Amino acid sequence: MTRPSAEIFDEEYYARAYGGSRGSYNERTTPNKWRSMCGFIGEVHPQPRSAIDVGCADGAFLKHARESFPATAWRGCEISRYALRQAEAALPGVELREGSATSLPWQDGASDLIVAFDVLEHVPDLTAAASELARVLAPGGTLVMSVPVYDGPTGWLVRLLDKDPTHVHKVARQFWLESPLTAHFDLVRWEGLWRYYLGRYWHLRSGTLRSASPAIVMAWRRR
Numbered sequence: 239m240t241r242p243s244a245e246i247f248d249e250e251y252y253a254r255a256y257g258g259s260r261g262s263y264n265e266r267t268t269p270n271k272w273r274s275m276c277g278f279i280g281e282v283h284p285q286p287r288s289a290i291d292v293g294c295a296d297g298a299f300l301k302h303a304r305e306s307f308p309a310t311a312w313r314g315c316e317i318s319r320y321a322l323r324q325a326e327a328a329l330p331g332v333e334l335r336e337g338s339a340t341s342l343p344w345q346d347g348a349s350d351l352i353v354a355f356d357v358l359e360h361v362p363d364l365t366a367a368a369s370e371l372a373r374v375l376a377p378g379g380t381l382v383m384s385v386p387v388y389d390g391p392t393g394w395l396v397r398l399l400d401k402d403p404t405h406v407h408k409v410a411r412q413f414w415l416e417s418p419l420t421a422h423f424d425l426v427r428w429e430g431l432w433r434y435y436l437g438r439y440w441h442l443r444s445g446t447l448r449s450a451s452p453a454i455v456m457a458w459r460r461r
Contacts, residue, residue, distance in 0.1 A: 432447070
């Protein structure tokens with residue numbers, strides 16, 4: 239299993255869709271995905287004052303988030319220097335810093351919302367990540383995160399299609415619901431994510447089919 243590092247997430251990694259072979263990163267991070275995530279945020283944390291996108295990649299989500307929540311002060315951090323350069327070019331004037339889920343470049347309680355989409359499955363030390371996310375998130379703030387899951391009726395397909403060597407946690411959804419995050423956060427809501435790449439990337443949320451989906455999105459409240 240390859241340990242994630244800034245050097246791994248280079249231009250070639252993004253060109254090959256997370257280390258796989260089914261389309262580029264841009265083909266998988268489409269506007270419908272980010273609209274769906276903004277919709278979820280609006281339901282669990284409607285009026286964030288400040289927000290941090292951990293693992294902001296090329297800034298695609300931040301672009302949509304700023305349009306959906308124009309009153310929010312958005313910031314982002316990214317471990318990949320290549321992706322960070324793309325984000326800086328796309329988002330002039332937005333505060334973007336180099337950092338990771340286990341080393342965030344902000345002070346305690348710096349934000350009332352943190353998002354981390356398809357990030358924590360790459361992080362070996364989830365205990366350290368949970369502690370760091372809790373440090374930067376203000377008490378009562380919300381963490382919104384998504385991860386792929388490898389159980390249920392679609393689990394075999396996720397395992398078959400997932401070629402990303404930086405996914406260090408190929409686990410069931412129950413693992414995340416009972417993860418080290420529970421030491422600092424209370425789970426508020428979780429839904430299934432149905433997402434497929436079939437020449438076009440599809441991304442749908444479902445609360446009723448969450449036990450069978452190939453990925454999940456969760457909202458946690460900081461104690």
